[in-house]
Amino acid sequence: MPETFRFKSPEEIREEEIEARIKERGPEGEILGGIIFEEEEVIDPETGEKTIKRYIYIGNPYEERPLIIKLETYATKEDIEAIKREIIPMRESFEILVAMAMTYKRRQPLLIEAPTAIGKTYLAEKFTELLYGRGVKPLDFYCSGQTDVSELMGKWVPKAETEEEKRRWNEFLELSETQIQISQIAQEVEQKTWLSPEQKLNLIRTKLQELAKQAGLSERTQWQFQYGVVPKAMGLIKNPDGSFSFDEQKGEGFILHIEEVGLAEPQVIDVLLKLRGKRGQLAEEIQLWENGGRKIKSGPKFWVFFSTNPPEEYLARNEVDPALARGVVFKRMTELSEESLRLASDYYFTYKLGKKPEVKPEGCILDIYNHSDIGKEVAKVIAAFHNDLNKELKKGEKGRRQRIPLTLDDMARVADALIYNQIRDKETGRLDLTATLINLINFYYIDRLADEDLKETMKNNLKELLEGDTGKIEFEGKIITRKEIFDILVERASLPEEEKRRMKEKEEEEQRRKLEQAKNDAEDALDALLKNPNIPDSIKKLLSE
């Protein structure tokens, strides 16, 4: 059968080029792609005017055939490069970024249920920066059992004149009866459909005056409506100077991250359900009965990202509300894999993220951030210890009601403290890396434990990992403890430059000598074979060739 040929269209060639860049890896297999920046010339169909638009492409570089999402951005190429350097290229990070990009593009709300350590908040910030440029943060709202509906949607506030009046009103607001009365006002207004918007507002003001009287405020109190975080995010406009303005009808909309939504009470969930729109997208507008039924339009760039920790991380905690889960794109993720944990540890302890100190700081004996060979060994120890402790903590701790899961921040703290808080070996005068690490791990990981038995076990495990027989690993052909490895590496790194140069020359000379020796040995062996009378001439001919 004849082979069929087909020419690839320019679009197809372009797609393949983008995919190759998304999947790009460095010489050691490290991820370089995932996020790419492009500028494109766009011609306005009406005016014919040419403009340059900026785009980012996001895809999961771990996938053989990744879905790639293209989004317009305000960020510059330099911004994107800097942001990329701040993201540890773990598989889970790209899964989250791709989910964000896909749902953002389709105006679908996203809910990610994942453990604390996975970096939901951090990636929400980075995603916002990828779209708006460095330093721009999403609007953030954190739910708790105490979250009030008014914080999300809005509230009437009295223009209290004196501190005493403010205090009285705040105390009054905290009463549960007050909260009930305020929600009753909104319900009453909602039911009186025959009233005009103006009449509804008048009714609200009358009712509020009654409340003010109950709180001990003057009957002539002036009131103003303050929008909550949801309508604000729907109508925000990001100004070129970085500030925000708000327009309830013509706003662009912005990114809203509602965190720990699993902690929200049912009345808060009811309010969040108002954000559901047609065909799984976000609502195009919401109506605020608290404000006389006024409608707020949702701008084209309004997007909501909900996040929560899995129920097993809490005691006495509800799962995500099923109605909310149905109304969003729901993604459940598990713990970071051990591979990702090792990758993160390697990035932290080789100081690949962000800038390294330009001058050796006070308290720093050895500029460990310039010695990635040491960092790589430390990273292995921390990743192993972190993983072990995390497994123990998941079982819950004796003597503590709250659970304290580990996060990648714990590693990041040890990595940074390792620069500034080093202990000197009194005998050698060099950095005592083992003692320093034990000290910092105790401070950042072990001191938090309430369970004394677990504390003792983890201290012993750490000692065994660093100095015991079971912690021994192969290093340069020998089986030795991590402490011994650290001592060797620190000694090498602490040598004066002249000494290091001499050592390197000596090593190279040794290598050359070994190569020469190997070559001579091979020649001798060949010579011996050629002189061997038992070997046929045909073989000898082949050997000499």
Next chain:
Amino acid sequence: MDKEQLNTFILLLQNVRKQPSRIFDLGLIVKEPGSELQADEIFNEVRKIVDIEQIIYDETAIDEKVFEKIIKAFEGNKWIFLEIKKDISSPLLNQLKHLANYNSFQLLDYRGKDVFETKMPESSRVIVFAERDFIENKITYPHFYTLFGPVLSLE
């Protein structure tokens, strides 16, 4: 009180910035059940090391006043010693979380701005002080400890 421990705690708060965003931690000082130490004594010890402002969050505290005090302390490059004596309200928790995640305050409709954002200066830090029993039994937010980096436990 172990002054060396307190010094290490302050030093780590001052120096350590978490990769990759170079964020400073919030610090937590916990008074354990057997401890005789009072918040004022700790505050006075910390005051000998850094320029710090004390804020007491108790039944009489109003959130917006607390925010004002914190912002003013930041404007004066001061540290904050926030003594928690009542369960943390949702608005304060929101700001503490924002401080922990981004080292900044984010308030709506504040000082004439739709979104008011102010960064914690490099020379300021926040230390929260609370009793262990109070944290375990009165604070309803289940992830309270995760707001903090270094924790100093006063036995």
